[in-house]
Amino acid sequence: MLLLIPGPVQTRPEVKAAMAQDIAPWDRDFQKVYARVRERIVAVAGGRLGEHATLPIQGAGHFVSEAALRTFVAPGAKVLIPMNGAYAQRMARLAREAGREVVALPLPDTQGATAADILPALDADPSIGTVAMVFNETGSGIVNDAPGIGAALRARGTRLILDAVSAFGVLPFPLAEHPECDALVFTSGKCLEGMPGMGFAVCRIDRAEACAGNAGSWSFDLSDVLAHARRSGWGSIRFTPPVQAIAAFDVALDLYDAEGGQAARRARYQANTDILYDGTVALGLRPYLAREQQGPVIVTIHQPADPRFDLMTFVEALKRHGVLISNFYNTAAPTMRIGAIGAITPDDMRCAVAAIGAALREVLPRAA
Ligand SMILES: *Cc1c(COP(=O)(O)O)cnc(C)c1O
Numbered sequence: 001m002l003l004l005i006p007g008p009v010q011t012r013p014e015v016k017a018a019m020a021q022d023i024a025p026w027d028r029d030f031q032k033v034y035a036r037v038r039e040r041i042v043a044v045a046g047g048r049l050g051e052h053a054t055l056p057i058q059g060a061g062h063f064v065s066e067a068a069l070r071t072f073v074a075p076g077a078k079v080l081i082p083m084n085g086a087y088a089q090r091m092a093r094l095a096r097e098a099g100r101e102v103v104a105l106p107l108p109d110t111q112g113a114t115a116a117d118i119l120p121a122l123d124a125d126p127s128i129g130t131v132a133m134v135f136n137e138t139g140s141g142i143v144n145d146a147p148g149i150g151a152a153l154r155a156r157g158t159r160l161i162l163d164a165v166s167a168f169g170v171l172p173f174p175l176a177e178h179p180e181c182d183a184l185v186f187t188s189g190k191c192l193e194g195m196p197g198m199g200f201a202v203c204r205i206d207r208a209e210a211c212a213g214n215a216g217s218w219s220f221d222l223s224d225v226l227a228h229a230r231r232s233g234w235g236s237i238r239f240t241p242p243v244q245a246i247a248a249f250d251v252a253l254d255l256y257d258a259e260g261g262q263a264a265r266r267a268r269y270q271a272n273t274d275i276l277y278d279g280t281v282a283l284g285l286r287p288y289l290a291r292e293q294q295g296p297v298i299v300t301i302h303q304p305a306d307p308r309f310d311l312m313t314f315v316e317a318l319k320r321h322g323v324l325i326s327n328f329y330n331t332a333a334p335t336m337r338i339g340a341i342g343a344i345t346p347d348d349m350r351c352a353v354a355a356i357g358a359a360l361r362e363v364l365p366r367a368a
Helices: 013-017 028-044 061-072 086-097 115-124 146-156 205-210 222-232 243-259 261-282 311-320 346-363
Strands: 052-058 078-083 101-106 128-134 159-163 181-187 198-204 298-302 335-339
Touching: 013 243, 028 052, 028 198, 028 243, 052 061, 052 205, 052 222, 061 086, 061 128, 061 159, 061 181, 061 198, 061 222, 078 086, 078 115, 086 101, 086 128, 101 115, 115 128, 115 146, 128 146, 146 159, 198 205, 198 222, 198 243, 205 222, 243 261, 261 298, 261 346, 311 346
Parallel strands: 078 101, 078 128, 128 159, 159 181
Antiparallel strands: 052 198, 181 198, 298 335
16 A cells, blocks of 8 residues: 555655564663664754754654643743644644643645745734744645744744644754754654654754743653753653654664655655646646645645545545545645655656546546
């Protein structure tokens, strides 16, 4: 089965094989692996060891996003969130339920946000200390201009929390050039092609220290994750982690390096995206995004207007052709969402487009 979803993604056999062992989290051999993974992540993030640290939280991406919001936005403080997609809405809910004051900035979900979209809202309310935003919006496929927005925030002394869950490793945001960024958040199961199970925040050490006491939750406190590493070592973890997913992630990082790192992976995902975008247009389907708004991670396509079309029926038909796509959508209009990431090649994508065509002909047979 070809998994074309934006996470957890198709993984390579070497990554799966690394899971086939029993591991004690406090074992010295495993501690070396965990400490190494944390260092390697700082390098992928373009950070500097000593200035930045990887502060992991086990579980789903929402958990580490919540931890970043709780740690770097004080209780009751304001956080501006550009709202142009499903994941931005999720971030807003996490912040609100943690007792932070969300200033929601509504924007269309068909266009990436830029500094020009955000600055007027910040000018209007100087008490907003932090912007939290999604880098690649996995609901639609748009890319928000995180580097440009980061630069604008830096100039005015506003802090940034960046949900790069579906961007990290592919869309560059070099932390050494972005001191305004308190946390760059991602997970093991997306563009780095590991197993799901771990969330990571790459943070400024000085900020994680200064924000101690904010979180109001032991589980979701990145300052405490840092303090624990200082006390017990970088190979030590506070609570039982998904050890096999961490071991697999170390191998996934080997494969990432072997492929050529960020530029090479982005080029492969871009090629996948182009084949998918052009291929579905050739099948007579209509992409949700204009070409220039289309990012390299996920392609959303309008569902056919034909009243016979039912997404769940189509997804099951496509599965019989060996391709699995999401059986839900979260754009404003009804779409199909198809991932372009994971251990898949342009050849796989060409097969997938053929399968989509075949499944469409099954669920929408031409009237005789
Ligand atoms: C996948 C994703 C998340 C986290 O999802 P989980 O299901 O909690 O792992 C958060 N933000 C974005 C942009 C994502 O793509």
